[in-house]
Amino acid sequence: MAEPLLEVSDLTVDYLADRATVRAVNHVSFSVQPGEFLGIVGESGCGKSTLLFAVAQLLSPPGEISGGKVTFRGSDMVRLAADALRHMRWRDYSVVMQSAMNALNPMKSIGAQFKDTLQAHGRSSAQEVRERSAEVLSLVGIDAAHLQSYPHQLSGGMRQRSMIAMALLFTPQLVIMDEPTSALDVVAQQSLMSKVKDLQQSLGFAVIFVTHDMSVVSRYSDRMIVMYAGQIAEAAGTDAIFERPLHPYSRGLMDAFPSIRGPRRRLGGIPGSPPNLARPPTGCRFHPRCPEVMATCPTTEPELYNVRGARVRCLLYAEEADHAG
Amino acid sequence: MAGQAGNSAAPAGEALLRATNLTRHFRLGGMFSKRMLHAVDDFDLAIQEREIVALVGESGSGKSTVARLLARVYSPTRGEIYFRDRALKSLRSRKDMLWYRGEVAMVFQDPYGAFNPVFRVSHGVMRSLVLHRPELDRHQRREEAKRVFESVGLSTEMLKKFPHEMSGGERQRVGFAQALAVRPKLILADEPVSMLDVSIRAGVLNMMANLREQEGVSILYITHDIASARYVADRVVVMYAGHLVETGATEDVLQEPKHPYTQLLLSAVADPREKLASIAADSGEPPKVINPSEGCRFRWRCPYAIEKCADVTPRPEPLGSRLVACHVAVANPDRVTNSAGRTSMTKS
Numbered sequence: 293m294a295e296p297l298l299e300v301s302d303l304t305v306d307y308l309a310d311r312a313t314v315r316a317v318n319h320v321s322f323s324v325q326p327g328e329f330l331g332i333v334g335e336s337g338c339g340k341s342t343l344l345f346a347v348a349q350l351l352s353p354p355g356e357i358s359g360g361k362v363t364f365r366g367s368d369m370v371r372l373a374a375d376a377l378r379h380m381r382w383r384d385y386s387v388v389m390q391s392a393m394n395a396l397n398p399m400k401s402i403g404a405q406f407k408d409t410l411q412a413h414g415r416s417s418a419q420e421v422r423e424r425s426a427e428v429l430s431l432v433g434i435d436a437a438h439l440q441s442y443p444h445q446l447s448g449g450m451r452q453r454s455m456i457a458m459a460l461l462f463t464p465q466l467v468i469m470d471e472p473t474s475a476l477d478v479v480a481q482q483s484l485m486s487k488v489k490d491l492q493q494s495l496g497f498a499v500i501f502v503t504h505d506m507s508v509v510s511r512y513s514d515r516m517i518v519m520y521a522g523q524i525a526e527a528a529g530t531d532a533i534f535e536r537p538l539h540p541y542s543r544g545l546m547d548a549f550p551s552i553r554g555p556r557r558r559l560g561g562i563p564g565s566p567p568n569l570a571r572p573p574t575g576c577r578f579h580p581r582c583p584e585v586m587a588t589c590p591t592t593e594p595e596l597y598n599v600r601g602a603r604v605r606c607l608l609y610a611e612e613a614d615h616a617g
Numbered sequence: 618m619a620g621q622a623g624n625s626a627a628p629a630g631e632a633l634l635r636a637t638n639l640t641r642h643f644r645l646g647g648m649f650s651k652r653m654l655h656a657v658d659d660f661d662l663a664i665q666e667r668e669i670v671a672l673v674g675e676s677g678s679g680k681s682t683v684a685r686l687l688a689r690v691y692s693p694t695r696g697e698i699y700f701r702d703r704a705l706k707s708l709r710s711r712k713d714m715l716w717y718r719g720e721v722a723m724v725f726q727d728p729y730g731a732f733n734p735v736f737r738v739s740h741g742v743m744r745s746l747v748l749h750r751p752e753l754d755r756h757q758r759r760e761e762a763k764r765v766f767e768s769v770g771l772s773t774e775m776l777k778k779f780p781h782e783m784s785g786g787e788r789q790r791v792g793f794a795q796a797l798a799v800r801p802k803l804i805l806a807d808e809p810v811s812m813l814d815v816s817i818r819a820g821v822l823n824m825m826a827n828l829r830e831q832e833g834v835s836i837l838y839i840t841h842d843i844a845s846a847r848y849v850a851d852r853v854v855v856m857y858a859g860h861l862v863e864t865g866a867t868e869d870v871l872q873e874p875k876h877p878y879t880q881l882l883l884s885a886v887a888d889p890r891e892k893l894a895s896i897a898a899d900s901g902e903p904p905k906v907i908n909p910s911e912g913c914r915f916r917w918r919c920p921y922a923i924e925k926c927a928d929v930t931p932r933p934e935p936l937g938s939r940l941v942a943c944h945v946a947v948a949n950p951d952r953v954t955n956s957a958g959r960t961s962m963t964k965s
Contacts, residue, residue: 335814335816335817336784336785336814447676447677447902448676449676449902450902476676477675477676477841477842478675478841478842478843478882478885478886479675479841479881479882479885480675480676480902481885482884482885483885504814504815504816505815506815507815544816545815545816547819548815548816548818548819549815549818549819549844550819550822550844550845550847550848551844552843552844552847552871552883552886556847556848556868558823559819559822559823559848560819561816561817561818561819561820561823562816563820565784565786565787565817
């Protein structure tokens with residue numbers, strides 16, 4: 293396999309609170325190949341946004357990376373100085389935030405915000421700025437005339453797409469997206485997703501896409517990571533997860549959305565809510581909500597087992613992994 | 618009366634709430650501006666007792682304006698709303714308004730912004746009880762608060778919590794409990810699950826179905842997610858740019874959508890098992906309807922548009938057991954076919 297574009301190994305992030313340390317990301321490892329589309333799925337509070345922030349080196353106190361490495365194109369980002377990071381941001385990797393609708397400056401036109409970014413990285417001739425801005429805006433399907441528009445003049449979907457345009461100003465190799473579609477309605481969501489996929493395929497950048505709605509990424513991602521309580525619960529190819537999800541939590545997530553075809557069946561959802569990470573449950577962190585809980589689950593902490601081409605953290609597969617390995 | 622159209626798609630029986638020709642325009646700019654935004658135009662709706670009706674459309678289709686008109690946050694520019702055959706216009710006194718607000722309760726989209734953070738969540742429930750059910754004494758109010766909390770699936774311990782101590786799903790349940798406390802006949806739920814995690818949504822949707830069974834309330838469920846509408850609603854009403862475009866029994870409409878817009882909405886629902894090829898590459902949005910001329914408001918996005926669509930505004934007309942506002946579909950129902958609908962909406 294080729295050298296991965298991004299390699300995250302044993303990443304651990306703590307939030308230091310007065311009384312307790314909250315471990316939001318707990319020894320997470322994964323890699324992203326050039327041009328790959330990776331989906332990260334989990335409920336609110338599972339640490340998926342913290343993970344992204346840690347990867348993008350955007351954590352601010354009280355959040356702190358307490359262990360692990362983030363290797364992007366050969367250099368360990370955790371150790372890079374702020375100055376070196378500033379040069380890489382936007383140019384080598386960019387981040388599209390969850391509230392991209394509000395991430396734009398309301399006092400500046402879209403074009404002026406593009407110009408700021410371009411000039412900060414040395415593209416300063418007026419003509420170059422104008423051409424590149426118009427180019428990326430039309431890439432995401434917005435008329436270049438909207439460079440003069442202010443954010444409030446655009447709809448939610450258009451604001452989100454212009455954020456993505458901004459992320460593509462330098463055609464970075466990695467675009468990190470934190471729930472960019474969650475504030476949009478279903479139609480806008482689909483059109484945004486197919487746009488992102490088109491661009492990813494034509495421009496060849498890699499995407500890390502975080503969402504709580506498995507059905508959003510399912511049609512677009514190559515691989516998927518399901519996170520629960522700061523840990524990887526399951527990681528596998530998207531098709532594999534959808535055809536035979538191994539972890540009971542992945543199954544629960546898949547049964548949570550209603551379908552428009554087939555018989556109307558009662559949705560289970562997942563009972564209960566995600567654990568408080570200041571006091572995570574003993575043993576398997578999912579056991580209080582798990583429909584397949586066994587006697588050993590509350591006491592034995594499962595490892596991330598390699599079975600059937602996937603990585604899964606569930607004691608159901610402990611034996612199988614033993615035999616295989 | 619123009620309301621006939623609205624009723625023919627509804628099951629027989631006297632409607633709990635009926636709106637006819639409901640219209641709301643907003644003036645843009647100054648007092649003398651001539652620019653009128655048509656948020657809702659000639660909209661008919663009927664909700665029966667113990668019925669869950671889903672109002673479906675994209676952002677900007679006017680569905681929240683309908684909810685606010687029904688909740689009397691806005692008053693209609695034109696048209697009438699009848700609740701139990703009393704015209705809302707005739708309700709003027711404080712006593713009448715209190716009566717109406719006791720019969721029709723609202724649940725809001727944002728469970729994070731809907732509660733006062735300095736009060737325990739019991740505060741809202743208690744206040745509605747004091748206001749709307751003065752016959753209860755303090756002890757009875759407490760019992761009643763416990764009852765409504767239990768009926769939305771929360772433990773009575775939760776009454777003592779502050780909003781920040783609860784998850785989004787729990788808060789949304791408190792919203793429903795607060796609405797239930799006044800013993801309403803109708804709950805207007807404006808996108809109650811769209812801000813919740815997918816894993817929590819199913820629980821809230823199931824709770825809505827239970828409320829109808831146990832408390833006998835009707836629910837107007839406003840959503841952009843047509844799949845969740847299928848899950849709970851008896852009937853769907855699809856809106857586009859302030860107009861009703863299609864309405865009928867949920868299964869009829871969803872299995873065989875007749876209006877091209879309904880087909881577009883359905884094609885946007887992500888079905889994980891489907892391959893990329895069948896995705897609608899439509900990137901249009903509902904237009905801002907300012908001083909509109911005649912014509913179908915969907916025609917710019919419609920793959921079937923004909924000349925007539927630009928000249929004559931289609932009105933909802935019966936097609937089988939449903940109403941469809943589309944010249945092409947009504948004249949030739951097979952022209953706009955549903956099975957092809959999923960693929961025919963893709964950009965070719």
